[in-house]
Amino acid sequence: MTYTRRQFIGTLGATTALIGAPSILRAQSQGTFRIGALCPVTGSGSPFGSGMQKMIIAAAEAVNAAGGAAGRKIEIVSEDTQTNPQAAVLAAKKLIDVNKVQAILGTWSSGVSLAVVPLTNDANIILMNTSGAPALSVPPANAKGLSYRFQATNDRFGRAFAEICEKEGFKRPATMAFNNASGIGNTEGFRKAWEAKGHKVVENVVYEPNQPTYRSELQKVLAANPDVIVTGSYLADTTIIMREWYQSGQPVKWVMPGWAASPDLVKAVGPDVVEGVISVDSVSNENAPSYKAYDEAYRKVTGQPGQSNVYAAMTWDMVHALALAIEAANGTDTAAINAKIREVSNPAGQQVYTYAEAKEALKKGKINFEGASSVLDFDQYGDVTPDFGVFFIEGGQLNRRYVVKI
Amino acid sequence: MEAYFIAIGIIALIYVILSLGLTLQYGLTGLINFGHVGFFAIGAYTSALLALKGVPLVFSFAAAAALAGLAAWPLGLVSLRLRDDYFAIVTLGFSEVVRIVITSERWLTNGVQGIPGIPRLYEGLGGSAAQLAVLVTVLAVTLVGAWIIRRIAGSPFGRLIEAIRDNEEAVQALGKDPARFKIQVLVVGAALAGIAGAFYAHYITYIVPDQFIPLVTFYVWMAIIMGGVGRVSGAIVGTAILMLFLEGSRFLRDIVPGVSEVDMASVRIGAVGLLLVLFIMYRPQGLMGDYTKR
Amino acid sequence: MFYAQLLVNGLVQGLVIGLAALSITLVFGIARFPNAATGDFMTFGAYAALSAHKATGSIAMGGLAAIIATGVISLLAYLAVFRRLAERSVVALLVASIGIAFFIRAVLGVAFGHSQQVFQVPLSRPYVFGSVRITPLDLQLAAVALAALALVFAILYLTPIGRQMRAVADNRDLARVSGIRPDRVMIALWLLAGSVAGVAGMMLGIKTIVTPEFGWEMLLPAFTAAILGGIGSPVGAVVAGLILGVVQEVSTPLVGFTYKIALAFIIMLAVLLVRPRGLFGRLEGAR
The missing domain is CATH 3.40.50.2300 (Response regulator)
Structure with missing residues (x-):
């Protein structure tokens, strides 16, 4: 039994290497950083999902308008979780394997986030969610410290x-x-x-x-x-x-x-x-200039006031925090970016509110990005306390x- | 790219295993089981809970099959006393009871919080090799399941259960007890669903009662009806169409303009409904079906 | 007194289930299959009533709209699909009805959106008897259920078409050879079953909220009541609905609010094992 199985796995490994080989040739297209927007567009999260998705896109536009991050443009690929773990897993697989995204943003319900996080951990990419379940803070879900939560637990x-x-x-x-x-x-x-x-x-x-x-x-x-x-x-x-x-x-x-x-x-x-x-x-960080920028973008895209969708403010912040970390890391290596996320978001440092402003300030020294959804300070679990x-x-x-x- | 297709392949094969169970129960024996997802859930939770206690996966899978099969036993006894259509609703009720028990017994199943961090198959291989290994394993199990069902269909046992489907009284008159065979068929089908559930749990790695709603049962029924009732090839082809349909709609919205993403969910379920009706009306034998029967 | 109030709660819940079960049992008894589209017929009725109520401000007009619109949609389902499947197996009909259910839900979802809608009816304070509270809405619900039951009875037992329906229910072939045109009977049946479902949907909608899925969620308890009551028995359906409602609510201090749902199936199973034709069913229901 053991013997045949080992043999079988050996063969399997060889096969995989063969199939996997072409993907090395298909290198990352230079000059872009690809992000998957995985929001609950349909299902029970639908009142929020499409606004969340639109704010990821709008924030990426803001980043790109300011010259991108680490010299790269941010590119968004959207998928729908259907607020359903099984559909979300397949969607995340597609984002990771077909679209080669380097981060997934915007998962909403806890069930979906808990189902997606093993995949992002495997792929060594960052997941940013708006879920409430305490299990997301700790291993196994957050075993690699690559998961960030923008919502209160x-x-x-x-x-x-x-x-x-x-x-x-x-x-x-x-x-x-x-x-x-x-x-x-x-x-x-x-x-x-x-x-x-x-x-x-x-x-x-x-x-x-x-x-x-x-x-x-x-x-x-x-x-x-x-x-x-x-x-x-x-x-x-x-x-x-x-x-x-x-x-x-x-x-x-x-x-x-x-x-x-x-x-x-x-x-x-x-x-x-x-x-x-x-x-x-x-409450969103309503008096901050970052909230004003978000509110303007949200009104422009949806015709609704920004406060009608607290989760959209969170996804807006996700793109900002991530892009600033990329800029600070000056590269697209996940480990390097991950190391910078708290550095650009948490105190101390110069308080900044928009991407363009933050990018400038980053050249001079340590920054503290204050988001639209909260002051965006992550604890050791990657959780915020709004x-x-x-x-x-x-x-x-x-x-x-x-x-x-x- | 490959990994995405492998993922779809794994999910599709899990559904094929589910359809195989139903092919045996309904297609060959005529038992209208509308509670398939209940056995799927029992398998998923059994294997997940055992694996988290450190039981080797080989044993947890076996336990999943055994427990799901065991759960079918009392239903089999009940089925003997009920009309076909009553049995359909009793089984539907059974699957809901399973879901309610899973939801309520928090000490065992963690209730609505679900079970995260279920160990994966071939964890040691890591990455894409593990994925491929899972695919191959599910495929092997599917093929074995398909082979068993074909063997059953061709055996004297198979002819007997088909006779039960077509004319139960005649079987009784021949001195055979249809009851025993019905129970056996239910147990085997449920055990297959249990194995499918175990694969599902160890693949998705997170299970929660919400995943085990009657819609899963209806999907499996759709698959066998579209593919062709009572045929192994029908179960496979039907599931392929179903997956193509469910996953294809991801790419569809790029092609079909004017449908908002929110409406997409409605469009998806509406098209599923329409397809079901059309198949029942115009191609009752399914795509792979046999024209000579029913 | 705690239990007396639970009893009242159970009766109210039971009336809603019973009305839905009434529609199911008619189809089950005469067309001989469990119609899984009943729940979505109810949703359709609720949206029809909601639209009429919004337009006219009158609940009576809402009810009329629900009766007519749902009767028509039910008839259309029969003419387009079920009639052509009349000679086919129960499963073919059952699966087709699931297909129709999905389709109706999709159309309603696109037409009315997915966010909840409510009947804007004024809330009134309950009548208090000792420590038991009964709201005017409960009494109205009871009146509607009784009226629907009386109407179904009047149609089944006092009209020629009703007699023909019962004849078809008893023995389709015998009915045919005695000169009954099954098609006319079936048209009447589907109109009636649809109308009852429409009213049930409206009453549920007034009590709760209306979404495209809400009728589907009621299907399982309604099926349970129809079987428990005995297929084809209108009284059985309503009584079984009441029994289920009462048992569920009165048992909650013992089993809690989650297991009370499971209790409905367990009661059904227990009754079927002792009495396979249900409480009020004819022998035909047995194997």
Whole structure:
């Protein structure tokens, strides 16, 4: 058995070498650095995906207009993940093997990022994602340190929820989570942070999608008599839950992630139902000039304000951080680029906001790129810690009262 | 380029293994199994969990096949008492129960967070050599599976299960017990699906309950209906068409103007639906089908 | 009282499932196959009702639109596809219905987009009986379900075409030799089944939200109810829907909110093993 297998593998190796040989001849086309934009254009990520993709392209244009990175133009090849791991794996394979991209940017759902990261690790290229799952920070997913996350982890969202509940003086929080990685991640993160503060969560309910009614789930949560319900939910289920809660007549406050408690929710259930709901979202770095540049680009391409898609601001920053690292490394070697990503994004150094400006400053010394989505400082896991905006829904409007830093 | 085709080849062959199981169950025996993805999921999780515990992959694959086959046993017993169309819905329900159990039993399966970092086959080879080795292995398993099913079809056992499909009462009247054969066929088909699941888990390296929805079952059904029910060549050709269709639409949008990428998902599923209806209406025997039967 | 409220929740959930199951059981009993396009017929009905409601502001007009439009689309599916497959196996019909389901969903997705839509109806406070709350919408839903059931019954038992339908359901060949034209019966059947699905879709849409996938997601519980109730039995479908809804909700303190979904299949399986024709089914359902 062993013998034949070894022999078999030997033959296999020889065959591969033969097939692989021509690819050495097909060298990288000089003068470009190719990036794969792998966004959730269809599937459940579709509200964000096409904006994310467009901002990768727009940012690349901005980089190229400023003379490119390390003397090379950035070239974008786009693919759709369909928000589905299997489709994403094949798309990533195509990007890596057919298009020979040297980095993949823009994977959105955790399932997709976790499925794609082994491929980028194998190919020794960088992956930049906007997913929440904690597993992406550590090996095996981030075994090579080539993966960067531009979104707050679910844990950080949970911590922000706990800060807000404390600040608002809530004593008896309960949680409701949509049964998927992100939903549970948010409420579990909250529970951990809340219990670390020495408090107790009175009830935890996890519910399934696509139910005609969530009244029993609500009944269980409300029976514990909470003063606030913290959710890890999405728009569709939140719409149904809010309506049924309103009809129950039991007063309680809500703290929700921004993708659930959005203007669409107000539109769907009416302003009376969601009055006083607290919506929490990672805030873009709105006062920075980099945000202004992003917002302009986003409006130009989509006709929508930049704040309607926080993930698009993240993909905008991805291209900037990567291009600056290429420029700083003065080459296209992944290891060299990877070594520079934190150097150009994190303090100290001169604060810079646009690519052209940053490129100039880089000639003089150390820079600190401040992104549109956050100040873009990566920790040792490649994670960022954005600030969280706390919005109160008042008269149908989402009004930001304050910002929480964790 | 090659690596991309190897990737498509591996996924396609995994689907071929799934279709082979269904060819045996439905094509030859007439058992309408609409819960194929359930066995696929059992295989994927079994092998992934064992491999992560350090069990050698040879054994984890064997366990995947065994456990998936074992799960088919009670369904086989049930099938004997049910009409064909009821059985279809019972199996569909079964696959959903499997998904719900995987979702709920977090201590075992990590629930909706999924299992990352499943070891790959031939990890030691690294890079493209490992990929090629995986392809060759899946291909070998597929060929063995196809050979077994052809042997079964040509054997007295095969003639018997076809007779069960065509006229169960007659088989009973001959003093044979159709029940036993139906169970055997279900178990073998499910074991094949379990192996396919193991390959899938160790290839994608990350599994999560969302990947095991009934749509996978419908894809396999589409493949055998387009290719030709009850024929091994049909399972292969049908799967090839399916993959061409699903992957081809990646390149299609460069060619077809005016379809936004968001609409592409709808266009894809609409075309799949239309193809299904047209095949059923105008070429019920499938591309490779046999005109003399049904 | 906790359980009393769960019971009410279950009844409401059961009514939605039961209405969908009613459409499935009609087709299953008379045309003899599980119509997997029922869920997407429901979605179609919901979008038709939504459009009419937006245009006129009247829920009644929405209902009318759902009934007519879904009846028509269901009839078209029959004329274009199912009629030509009448002599073919159950699987051929089942797979064709899945194809039609996919196609309808694709058309709706392109036409209406993928973001959720809702019926803009005012929310009203519930009636409170002791500690049990029942919303006006629940009562309306119950009224609609009962009306649909009564209508189906009236058609099946009081009209000539209904008698012919039942005759075809009992024995197609016998019906044919006694001079019943199956085609007329089938046209009436598909119109009726489509209309019921349309109403079911609208009611589900008012209770929840409307997306191109939402009807498809209801298909499995509806199939389960149709089989549990006994194929071809309208009362069975609705009663089974109610049973499933109630058992699911009342069991949640014990099994939780995920396993309650699995419970539906387990009940179905258990009943089928003891009574293969379902609760209200005719013997024909048995092997």
